[in-house]
Amino acid sequence: MSIEMNLPGGAAEKPEVPAKKAPTRQFARYRAIEFNGSALEYFMVWIVNLLLTFITIGIYGPWAKVRRINYFHNNTVINGFGMGYHATGGQIFKGRLVALVIIIIANLIASLDLMFAVLVSVVFFFLMPLALNRSLSFSARNTSWRNIRLQWHGNYWGAFMAIYVVPLVSLISFGLLGPLMTRIFYNFYANNHSFGTTPFTAELETGQAYAAFFTALISALVVTAGLAGLAVMIVPAMLASSMSPDAPAITAGQSLAVAGVYLVVAFFFIFNSVNLALCRNYLLQSLRLGSIVRFESVINPAVFIWIVLSNYAVMLLTFGLMIPWASVRRYNYLCSATEYKITGDINNFVDEEIHKQNALGEEFAEMEGLEFGI
């Protein structure tokens, strides 16, 4: 049986059947990002990477890096689709080589004379924001989902502010303006990313940043006070049982001073972990991808701290053999604590022209220890 329709203007025309498109799913509730990798699987990837890198005396390193990132990206599943990573080992190798040569030459020049050292430091000082922008751009552009790549739109002065101004203002204000700076930093990072031509928008509010700050501060103080109490009770008792009666007063003081250093480290570790976890939660709550996707973050700071600390302990006790297990464990937790809700049609995203980039900025930033993320 055929159906004919008489349309205005005369002859009946068959209506055009729209191209069959894949159904899109919208969710009434948030779903967690899935991670399909496993510790054993990643251990094999990791040990093969290590072996090939050793055999080639480091030359295989860039390909190992690509393989590693590929593993984590491909197994990060959002709405049934894994992420893609498109950088090649060759790009990273060239970038790393050039960055290494620049750093070696700069260090050699700097060691010859104090004036040269100052000059090199000044040049590097102004080079870092550029390297960081290039690094973020490279990383974003080589990450995709459903055939659309991320983009980074940050500029030099934004990166300059993030690297230098934000930490400096936090420091000179004894941390009181820290939350304000954290807000600036997080908003800069989130709002300068886009998914193809669709921008991400987010707003970490000042009140939320200060709430995270004071929660972190109180948590760190409580835990550190508890540890300090333990140290005051345990250290002198341990020393008294092993030293001569004449010595304890001096040596206990020295030991408590050393314990004090560790307590300061513990304080800042707990403070930073709690603060960053809470700020991430707040930021992702406001994160939107156009009007199509919403996000949520439900990191429990105590759980995250436990994972980080126990990972450290296990890796140290196993001389690094459990690094893959620890990496998967941490990544798995972060995925499970990051949620999304699709509220629109995800078929409508469009990407920009793809231009191949070199990896010099990324490798330079990595060698100089610049890490940037939330």
Add this chain to the structure above:
Amino acid sequence: MASFSISGQFFEPRSSRGHRGRLAGGPGRLMLIEDEAEPKDAISVQLEAMQGRRDVYFTCGRYFHADADLPADFRAAFQSRRAAARSWLEVASPLRLVALVAIVVLALGVIRVLFFNFADAVVTVFPRDWEAAIGAQAYAGFEPLQGNPSQIDPAYRAYFRAETERMAAAAGIAPVPALYFHDAEAIGINAMAFPGGPLVVTDQLVAVMQADEVLAVIAHELAHVEARHSLHQIIEVSGLAIMATLFLGAEEAIIDNLASIGITLWGFRNSRAFERDADTRAAEILALSGRDAAALARALTVLQEKACEARGLEPDACGHAIGHGWLSTHPSTAERIERLNAGRP
């Protein structure tokens, strides 16, 4: 495989709009065919990469996501030999796991031997004037010394300098490094050798030792300069750091930190070996210049007594504890004294 047909979704370049269809073809040819489209409308594509279990990227910018894991024969047909070999290595099995770990450990051993021979070669060819420039700059920038001139009688200092030149000449060490004295409370009883030469002795050390003991300490520092230990340390530790970055990729701060800890511990081990070598050579320098070689053991005994005093302990109780263990840059003082007294090389 003769031909295949894999169902899934494909995406046009730069679009997230999925189209139900199939990836079809055979070795050397790939086509994307939309469901309900005519075969003549099939799109010829060239594979760029397979990622994960289900994703295929094409050079034209299209992307295909399979409904199920890509078949093994499809992968075999389109995967490069290198990628196939790597995938084979990555398949988890107990035997493969043990073999890979064993090979990694063996490779580490080989690299250790190669690397440290290479480091020796680098030290040998490293220009001495560069080394001297590094040492001079390090000395100039060492805060605890600068601005703290020595309070020792100039005649006494001149005596030590003259004796240092005599010891160096007798041992064939040239050029003779400059010798400086500083009143450095922050450093205490100490002496040090910078790369390529400046030797520094603190007033605090001179105050607690006899002249021949001070000269024995200076002979020890001369031995460090002669053997270029500081340069060795810099090159080995820097080289290890570069290798760690290359090998481990600094993928996470934790790995960076673990690598730093490992490198630092290596540095300490190296340092202890250098100290033993310098003790041995110092005894030779003292003997060659007609001085009493036992003066170094006496100097170390004084150092040990002072260190124990600072801890409020009897020397016998703390001798082996000071500077002991794998976290120390020096062998224990007691061990050093025993070796020198035994006259063992």
